[in-house]
Amino acid sequence: MTARTPSRVRRVVLPLVALVGIVAAAGVTVVALRLTDGEDCTGTLSLKVAVAPGAEGVVRGAAEDYQADQPVVEHRCVQVQVEARSAPDVANELPTAQINPPALWIPDSTMWAEQTKRQAGEHGADAPTLELGPSLATSPLVVAGSAKAVGALGDSVSWAGLIDPKARATLTDPTTSTEGLAALAIVRGLLGNPDGTPKPELIGALMRVGRNALPSVRDAFTKITQGSGDDAPVFATTEQSVLDANRVAGSRKVVAAYPKEGTLAFDYPVVRVGRAGEPAGTAQAAEDFERHLRTGRTLQRFAEAGFRTTDGKAPQGWKTDREGVRGEDVSLLTRPDADQVAELLRTWGAVSLDTRMLTLLDVSGSMAEPMEGSRETRIGAARDAALTALAMLPDTSEVGLWAFGRNKRPPDDWIELISTGPLGETVAGTTRRARLQTSAGGLATLVGGGTALNDTVLAAYREARRTFDPMKINSVALITDGSDDDISSIDLPTLLSTLREEADPARPVPMFLVGLGADADLDALRQIAEATGGKAYQALKGEDIRTVLLDAISQRRCRPNC
Secondary structure: OOOOOOOOEOOOOOOHHHHHHHHHHHOEEEEOOOOOOOOOEOEEEEEEEEEOHHHHHHHHHHHHHHHHOOOEEOOEEEEEEEEEOOHHHHHHHHHHOOOOOOOEEEOOOHHHHHHHHHHHHOOOOOOOEEEEEEEOOEEEEEEEEOHHHHHOOOOOOOHHHHOOOOOOEOOEOOOOOHHHHHHHHHHHHHHEOOOOOEOHHHHHHHHHHHOOOEOOHHHHHHHHHOOOHHHOOEEEEEHHHHHHHHHHHOOOOOEEEOOOOOEOEEOOEEEEEEOOOOOOOHHHHHHHHHHHHOOHHHHHHHHHOOOEOOOOOOOOOOOHHHHOOOOOOOOEOOOOOHHHHHHHHHHHHHHHOOEEEEEEEEOOHHHHOEOOOOOOEHHHHHHHHHHHHHHHOOOOOEEEEEEEEEEEEOOEEEEEEEEEEEOOOEEOOEEHHHHHHHHHHOHHHHOOOOOOHHHHHHHHHHHHHHOOOOOOEEEEEEEEOOOOOOOOOOOHHHHHHHHHHHOOOOOOOOEEEEEEOOOOOHHHHHHHHHHHOOEEEEEOOHHHHHHHHHHHHHHOOOOOOO
């Protein structure tokens, strides 16, 4: 702090209650000074603090305590502005925020802080700088729901059970909620590859759960506390949120379960956000207030609000029958680093973005032959895998179905069974999804003849480009067991040059091609995929088809650059 100067302004500001009332509509709490006899000020120094909503009350109380000491920095009265903002919201804004970002940020997880620091570093010298400090408190991620819903999960709750197709569970969007991101990180640990790439099981699980993803845990809690709680799905949230919801409700409405594999902890770090040209004294004021956030009184506030200590110890006196939580130690998993978080968000983006996909199934005569080591026919295996993937897509996804061979509907070698459109749209008295299921069930009756692969590929590519929807991920998926055997068809070199000439980087339509069995012309499929920015696969067994289809879905967003 500096010495007084001759030019003085008496420290007279609005009473706290009046000032809070003025700014309450903006969702910002301003803690200002009362009339005092302390050091005089030449003005005010605003200290903007962004905090995760769950910890807002604690930080606001700490700001009032801090303000009671009448702090002055650089001859200016410090005015603390506490704003509740979700960590994903701040993380999305900070890397490019050059005008009035918060000087202190208290997200609910270091995951967001590290990810944001990484992104800010990619924006050069004009981006804010982030210095990550130790955490203030913790709260483990739990599985929550009504007592009946949680009980249905069994005596030993697990994350693996939560993503089982039979479980009534939902996930919050990991791009807008830390609960969703943390749950996704845990599931990825169970179903991801060591190199960070997703296994098909992970893609399938995310597509299933993601179909009904909620924007925030508030929506999940509302379904229980204000609706028919027993019918609401279970979801992932913090232990502190469960305790707080029950305290607000006045009874145990929500129960927390602690998965046996372990969990991640929300850790509430203090992040100093610096920027070029920030007011003089901001760094000192931020340091002073952070020191106050770590006082015994503030730590007690965290305990009273239902948080654990930084080493995971719960306050005394929690009762499961009253507050829905238990105070035993929990096993913590390793928190993903910034690179892993980025991969998680890319995976979610790939599976959650709406799709517009034209699907083509080969119905040439050889598709009646069995798959390797199985009695199942090739057309049966392709049909079942396609239906499995179809069941995972939301009603807003747009899907169409062609069957192709040779001269299936002269002069064309293909038949449009179902036009491309929203799965939930009513077509001829039923949904497009139901019509696709019915049409796929009758594919075996179309099997016979040769394979006009090249003409069909070009026709499908042009149709997908003609009906391109810039608001969706557009693609073509094709399953075949052979090679082009139509002497009247366009040859492969001409097909490839035509695809390259007609490709538009601003309107990409990658083709994902699956070759069934050892007889499929995988070399040709790879060249076609490369010309369109897609990918080719070989499926030797029936179960391989579902695997490659799920991988293709995960590849949609990054093509042609992955």
